[in-house]
Amino acid sequence: MDPLAKAAALCATLAALSAAAERGSLPRAVSPQASETGGVDDALSSACPAGTLPDGNACVPVPEQAAGAEELSAEQNTHRDRLGRWVVYEQIPRRPERPADYRAYRYPVPLRDGQRFVSSGYDLHLPSASQRRGAHLKAVGHGGIDISQARGTEVRIVDLEHQVGDAEVVLSGELFGNSVVTRHAVREGGQLREYLVIYGHLDGQAPGLRAGMNLREGSLVGFVGDSGSPGDVHLHLEVRRVRDGVAVKGLAPRQLVHNARTVVCDPRNVLPLLNATRTP
Numbered sequence: 327m328d329p330l331a332k333a334a335a336l337c338a339t340l341a342a343l344s345a346a347a348e349r350g351s352l353p354r355a356v357s358p359q360a361s362e363t364g365g366v367d368d369a370l371s372s373a374c375p376a377g378t379l380p381d382g383n384a385c386v387p388v389p390e391q392a393a394g395a396e397e398l399s400a401e402q403n404t405h406r407d408r409l410g411r412w413v414v415y416e417q418i419p420r421r422p423e424r425p426a427d428y429r430a431y432r433y434p435v436p437l438r439d440g441q442r443f444v445s446s447g448y449d450l451h452l453p454s455a456s457q458r459r460g461a462h463l464k465a466v467g468h469g470g471i472d473i474s475q476a477r478g479t480e481v482r483i484v485d486l487e488h489q490v491g492d493a494e495v496v497l498s499g500e501l502f503g504n505s506v507v508t509r510h511a512v513r514e515g516g517q518l519r520e521y522l523v524i525y526g527h528l529d530g531q532a533p534g535l536r537a538g539m540n541l542r543e544g545s546l547v548g549f550v551g552d553s554g555s556p557g558d559v560h561l562h563l564e565v566r567r568v569r570d571g572v573a574v575k576g577l578a579p580r581q582l583v584h585n586a587r588t589v590v591c592d593p594r595n596v597l598p599l600l601n602a603t604r605t606p
């Protein structure tokens with residue numbers, strides 16, 4: 327079919343569909359906002375200008391909700407593993423409004439000017455063929471950010487965006503080489519969600535660090551190294567959202583990164599922005 331005929335056919339189809347909708351022969355879309363605005367007086371609600379909500383007899387401005395505070399949704403993807411099997415997994419891709427440039431964020435290690443610091447970025451949202459793979463790599467695809475830094479560089483905790491309270495150490499031991507895993511409560515979509523941050527391939531953990539400790543922003547978690555990735559000194563930084571109802575305390579290290587318990591997330595969704603003003 328030539329392009330013009332194709333366009334004409336499409337127009338005809340759309341016209342027929344909208345006519346059907348007007349006759350009521352197609353189901354009406356239900357507004358997903360319905361439940362969120364439940365309880366608001368409709369008459370007053372419509373009398374209040376955009377960006378405000380009725381409060382008694384007045385219209386008050388709605389507190390501006392930062393983009394990252396909305397509920398993140400997981401998507402399904404697949405890739406072919408090193409044994410040739412298709413693996414289906416869930417992952418939370420970067421929200422479009424979060425900067426793609428890795429330099430826009432604050433990390434647990436300092437970045438040097440001009441340094442090509444990300445040697446491998448998050449790629450689990452990409453088609454299988456575009457994901458990281460290679461003979462020397464244990465995993466197909468990459469659910470984190472590899473940050474090149476000198477051996478022994480201090481790794482210090484950063485608070486995630488919309489984090490509530492301190493982080494808690496969940497693991498100080500073996501996972502991706504010497505690793506530390508911290509748990510963070512994050513306000514998201516009007517509720518608290520739990521996220522794990524994984525610091526992998528450490529030269530070692532901070533002295534005295536153990537599961538159950540609370541850590542404030544800036545606390546030392548360990549030192550950059552190449553444990554589990556000999557010759558490739560870097561920090562593997564991975565973020566995972568804990569599934570509803572899963573208690574991560576006491577889980578075996580491999581269970582912390584199991585798709586049934588936690589969903590891998592593009593770290594850029596929750597890492598603090600470099601230029602953001604810190605909320606107290």
Ligand SMILES: [Zn+2]
Pocket residue numbers: 446468470471472561562563
């Ligand atoms: Zn990595």
